[in-house]
Amino acid sequence: MSKSNTTVILGSGVIGLSIAHYIYELDPNHQVILVDSASELFNCASGQGAGFITRTWFSSRLSPLAQLSFGLHCSLAAAYSGTKNWGFSLARAWNITTTSSATDLHIPPNQQAAPENLKPWLRGLSAAHQISFPNESASIDPHAFCQFLLRHAQSLGASMYNPYRLTSIVLADPATGFRYRGLLTYVQAPSSFELAIERHDDIEIFFDNLVFACGPWVNSAFSHLFPEATSTPNIVPVSGYSITCRLNGASGGDNAKDDGGDASTRPVEEPSALVSSPSTLSSPDSTYSADMLPNSITAHNPDSVGASCTSDILFPSMTDDLPWSPELHVRTNGDIYICGRYTYGFYTSPPGSPISPLVNDSVREQIPPITDPNFCALVDASRKFIGPGADIVKRSVCVRPIRPGGVPYIGKIPPAIAMGFDNIYISAGHGPWGISLAPGSGLALAELIVKGAITCIDDATPFQV
Numbered sequence: 001m002s003k004s005n006t007t008v009i010l011g012s013g014v015i016g017l018s019i020a021h022y023i024y025e026l027d028p029n030h031q032v033i034l035v036d037s038a039s040e041l042f043n044c045a046s047g048q049g050a051g052f053i054t055r056t057w058f059s060s061r062l063s064p065l066a067q068l069s070f071g072l073h074c075s076l077a078a079a080y081s082g083t084k085n086w087g088f089s090l091a092r093a094w095n096i097t098t099t100s101s102a103t104d105l106h107i108p109p110n111q112q113a114a115p116e117n118l119k120p121w122l123r124g125l126s127a128a129h130q131i132s133f134p135n136e137s138a139s140i141d142p143h144a145f146c147q148f149l150l151r152h153a154q155s156l157g158a159s160m161y162n163p164y165r166l167t168s169i170v171l172a173d174p175a176t177g178f179r180y181r182g183l184l185t186y187v188q189a190p191s192s193f194e195l196a197i198e199r200h201d202d203i204e205i206f207f208d209n210l211v212f213a214c215g216p217w218v219n220s221a222f223s224h225l226f227p228e229a230t231s232t233p234n235i236v237p238v239s240g241y242s243i244t245c246r247l248n249g250a251s252g253g254d255n256a257k258d259d260g261g262d263a264s265t266r267p268v269e270e271p272s273a274l275v276s277s278p279s280t281l282s283s284p285d286s287t288y289s290a291d292m293l294p295n296s297i298t299a300h301n302p303d304s305v306g307a308s309c310t311s312d313i314l315f316p317s318m319t320d321d322l323p324w325s326p327e328l329h330v331r332t333n334g335d336i337y338i339c340g341r342y343t344y345g346f347y348t349s350p351p352g353s354p355i356s357p358l359v360n361d362s363v364r365e366q367i368p369p370i371t372d373p374n375f376c377a378l379v380d381a382s383r384k385f386i387g388p389g390a391d392i393v394k395r396s397v398c399v400r401p402i403r404p405g406g407v408p409y410i411g412k413i414p415p416a417i418a419m420g421f422d423n424i425y426i427s428a429g430h431g432p433w434g435i436s437l438a439p440g441s442g443l444a445l446a447e448l449i450v451k452g453a454i455t456c457i458d459d460a461t462p463f464q465v
């Protein structure tokens with residue numbers, strides 16, 4: 001039996017799942033169909049990113065969305081035990097310097113603090129300048145957050161198809177009560193070609209709205225569905241690398257996703273000194289306003305979540321011997337996630353490697369070799385900062401979806417672009433901040449679909465297609 005309105009969402013990363021969540025908040029009778037081409041969900045930026053969320057480090061065009069999203073992150077954590085279920089914790093961020101360069105720096109004594117939990121393992125720490133505070137920043141395990149959003153949407157009636165792609169869309173017979181009819185086609189992973197052929201028939205679906213929320217794959221998903229379209233959304237893929245280190249003896253716990261300890265797993269070796277110069281990234285005095293939140297969604301500020309501040313994010317300054325900016329995210333379970341290396345485009349494996357390029361949107365579970373120069377750089381950074389006795393327990397490459405100009409698409413794709421089809425929407429291009437901005441983006445698009453207008457942010461024009 002059809003419900004009042006049915007929406008297909010292409011992409012079950014943090015953006016697609018947030019849209020599903022808020023559609024159900026606004027209209028429990030809505031039907032959501034989630035479609036993802038990956039055989040294993042969350043092996044994308046949404047599951048492999050760092051999980052730092054903040055409301056302050058944004059340009060004026062993104063700030064209202066960031067404020068809204070931070071409040072919604074707090075609301076979700078308070079309503080659904082976020083601390084337990086996805087490692088939500090309030091966070092502090094620090095610009096750090098280390099011993100070798102300390103004599104060259106003039107850091108005011110009152111900024112030379114450092115959290116006690118960092119001191120035992122952080123090499124040569126001489127000064128830590130706090131650049132973000134627990135009333136404006138938090139940290140989550142993004143993989144666990146996506147798992148929660150998916151399970152919750154399914155419990156409210158959402159269906160999930162993966163690995164499938166939407167391969168056709170036509171107007172439905174009006175007698176069906178739906179606007180569109182589409183076909184879902186099973187995605188056969190290249191790695192399983194030699195296995196016994198399993199036959200998967202196409203699945204016919206009926207729906208009223210379609211959302212493109214497939215991150216860096218939006219351009220290709222759009223062109224596959226509308227091959228004659230003369231223009232497409234413009235999302236630039238940027239591949240990001242990360243490693244996770246675990247201090248010897250630490251158990252890791254839930255928010256560590258061990259990749260099984262393959263041949264690349266090895267101890268962090270002896271360090272070399274870090275030379276650094278300070279930088280300031282935030283404006284700590286800007287205030288959180290609960291007025292930014294829409295009336296229909298319960299607003300929570302960080303104080304009411306009940307989460308303690310147990311996460312720290314370290315931003316060592318760039319130096320001559322470290323001419324790039326690593327980020328060290330200290331998880332609630334003690335693991336240290338390090339990222340900060342990027343290459344433009346989809347990841348392509350080194351010559352001779354059996355690893356498939358990430359450009360194939362169904363293959364992301366294979367992990368590139370640690371000989372990749374970007375992983376080597378991350379390992380070198382870990383040697384500089386982390387004392388002896390740590391293992392690399394995970395490495396990952398995933399792709400940021402960037403809309404040129406830095407402001408994501410959140411809105412309707414005009415029928416003139418979508419080959420005359422109406423009610424086609426997009427939410428993509430969140431770049432380095434998709435996890436932080438997901439709840440606000442999800443609510444905004446859900447409002448547009450369910451109520452016909454975005455009311456949760458004053459001016460949605462920067463996000464238009």
Ligand SMILES: Cc1cc2nc3c(=O)[nH]c(=O)nc-3n(C[C@H](O)[C@H](O)[C@H](O)COP(=O)(O)OP(=O)(O)OC[C@H]3O[C@@H](n4cnc5c(N)ncnc54)[C@H](O)[C@@H]3O)c2cc1C
Binds near residue numbers: 053
């Ligand atoms: C190393 C790294 C660290 C990061 N750290 C942070 C951070 O600390 N804080 C923060 O806010 N952000 C962070 N980000 C950015 C953030 O991860 C992304 O902006 C966000 O995850 C993008 O979410 P998405 O849902 O748009 O895309 P994705 O996460 O890429 O999800 C897209 C989904 O679409 C699916 N798909 C692809 N093609 C199709 C198709 N044809 N049909 C159906 N489904 C399809 C994919 O399988 C995937 O599941 C980080 C990114 C990187 C790379």
